[in-house]
Amino acid sequence: MSDGYGQGGQSGHDGQGRQQAYGQGYGQQNPYAQQNPYAQPVPPQQNPYAQPAPQHPAPQYSAPQYPAPHPHPHPAPPAGxxxxxxxxxxxxxxxxxxxxxxxxxxxxxxILALAALFALLLFAGGGGPAGPDSDGWLKVNRSFxxxxxxxxxxxGRPEHWEAYLAPILDRRIRRAEAEDGWEPAELGPDGVRTARVRLALRFYRGLGAAGVVRLAERYGWAGFAGGTDEEHVTVSRRIxxxxVQGPVPQDRPAAPGTPWGPRPSRFVPALPFLLVLQLVYAPVYGLATIWVHRSDPEYWxxxxxxxxxxxRAIWPEVTGSAAAWDRHLRRILERDATKELAKLPGEYxxxxDGGFLRRVRVDLATYRGAGAHHVLRVAAETGWQLDPSYPPRPEVSVRLCRPDRTPAA
Structure with a gap:
């Protein structure tokens, strides 16, 4: 089988292959090597034939072009x-x-004093004294x-400070890249989000804010002067x-069982129990796992x-009617869109150019039997479309957006 370098079969690997020919070309079969005066005596008038070697300086011209881009990014970080x-x-x-x-x-x-204080406030009601505005006194880990x-x-050695700070910065950068900037109000029309990490002076005292910025630049981040002061440093990255995009409303309806198609209804007798159980199970599960870090910002x-x-979704699930699902979807989408359009432009x-995007999220419970693609088809009737700022996740929700513009003053 050919590997792309030989003519076929084993010509690219055996002793008679083309790789052997390239290896011999510079030693014996190279026409320039045969005309080299050092390899074979030739009359002086044949020296012009040795001149093609200077015409081989293509790598000499291209060599400076490859390292040229690299010196610019490297001096730039220290300058910043x-x-x-x-x-x-x-x-x-x-x-x-x-x-x-x-x-x-x-x-x-x-920690014991904080637990006792919370218990006292829980059983004493809201008539106790008000605490300080800042929650710093709650975080004992800051003084650890x-x-x-x-x-x-x-x-006080910089290498020891770097060894202490590097894993902390790495962990916070990875978390920020996954979580920060997803709030609808923080996203502009271009869909570019900004992730930020803010560190207190205790993490980088021996390096300084400049040292933190140099470490962050290894991840493609940069210093953010607007969030840096004598006690803190902020680094950020625009993402x-x-x-990845989803289907367009004009496409053929997605088939059942596909990510964008209708999903089967659940066991009908269990739906009333789920409705009651979620009122108890959801709060208990949330309180029991509140300390667990979730990498997904929309986990809950x-x-x-x-x-x-x-x-309102029980009846469509019980009947499995496409018309019932369509009515339910239109009712929920109209409600959420009206609420979103009532917000002031200053919240975005x-x-x-003054443009921004109105954003609405439609959950799976609203379109389970209709399919995520049907959400796009219904939303397109009123000017809503799939939001390109978020990765499509039709198995849980559909993100929609609608262009808007601040009215001229």
Whole structure:
């Protein structure tokens, strides 16, 4: 079988193949090597035949073109990071050691005191004294000193600070790239979202904000001057919308069982029990797993959309009628669209020309028996279309958008 380099069979791999010919071409069969005066004596008048070698300088002209783009991005990050503050003054070693030793005593007491305070507020009602505006006093972890940071604080060496900060920055950047910027009000008409990471001074004291920016540039991020001050540094990245798109309303209706087609109705006798159970199970499950981090920013809404049932959706599911599903879909879509169109333009992220997108989400419970493609067909009648800013997920919801523009003043 040919591998694309030989003529066929094994000509690209055996001793008589073309790769062998290239290997020999520079040693024995190269016409320029035969005319080389060092390889074979020739009369002086034949020297012009050796001149084709200087015409082989194509790589000499192209070589500077490849490294040329690389020097520009590399000097650029330090230039951008130079505008950010450098390392902060070191803390007292005695104070750092004292904090590390005492934290093993006051941290558990602090947590117990917070638990007692919450219990008191829960049973005392709303007549107690008001707490501070900031919630910083609730986060005991801010004053906790891990061993890696202890080492960096004591030595003050940049490599130790980088070893402490690098895994934290990596974790926060990955989380921000998956979660940040998905709110409808934060997305502009171009669908580009902005992910941001904000770090307190305790994470990068020995590196400075400039050092944080240099580390973030390894991930393609940049410093955000608007969110950086003496006590914090902010890095950000603009992320283009996903290229995946769904069908258009004019396409043929999606077949049942396909991602965009109708889905089978659930077990009818179980629907009333699901309706009652979700009123109890959903809050309990939410409270029991509130501390679990979810990589999906829409985990809770998608989780509910997969199995919950609305009172108005029971009849379409029971009958399985396409007309019932169509009426239910139109009623819910009209309700949500009216609510969305009533919002003020100032609540949206607008483009340079004043344009923005109204956005509506339709859950699976609204179109289960009609199909996600039917949502697009009904929405197109009033100017709504599939929102290109979000990756299509017809198994849980359909995101719709409608162009709008701020009226001229």
């Amino acid at each position: 990071a130079a505008g950010f503050p450098g390392p902060a003054p070191r803390r007292s070693r005695a104070g750092v050691l004292l904090q590390f030793l005492l934290q093993w005593f006051y941290a558990p007491l602090w 000193l891990p061993p890696r940071r202890l080492r960096a604080e004591l030595t 283009a919308p996903p290229p 809404s998608n989780w509910g959309a997969r199995w919950m049932v609305g009172p 992220h607008r483009g340079p």
